[in-house]
Amino acid sequence: MxxxxxxxxxxxSIEIEFPDGSIGTTEISDPGQLSAIVFDESAVLATDLCAFNVSESDWRANPAMMVHTESGAAGIPLGAHNDRQS
Structure with a gap:
């Protein structure tokens, strides 16, 4: 072996509750390509903070998580209210 x-x-499938109380969902259909999903700002790479903390005045622009396709690679923001599926 x-x-x-x-x-x-x-x-x-991830369900997200936004600050206004609305609920959205997002789906990662090919998770085998991911190395990590980061939910907490303290674990976001310093180089990705500008994509994670987009706006202090409009929470709709801030993603709920960052996904990484390989260890140490730049993250992909996912789950912002503006790009929600439902």
Whole structure:
């Protein structure tokens, strides 16, 4: 046997409650390409903070999380109210 066998995550659905109380969902349909999902500002790479903390005056522009496609790579902001699916 070559290494350890394990299940494969096929999809991640995330429900987000926004500051105005509305609920949105976002889906990551190919999570096998991700190395990390970051929810807390303290874990966001310094180089990604400007994409995570977009606006102090408009919370709709701020993403709920950053996703990374490889360790140490720039994050992709995801889950802002402005780009919500529902």
């Amino acid at each position: 070559d290494g350890f066998e394990r299940g494969v995550v096929r999809r991640i």
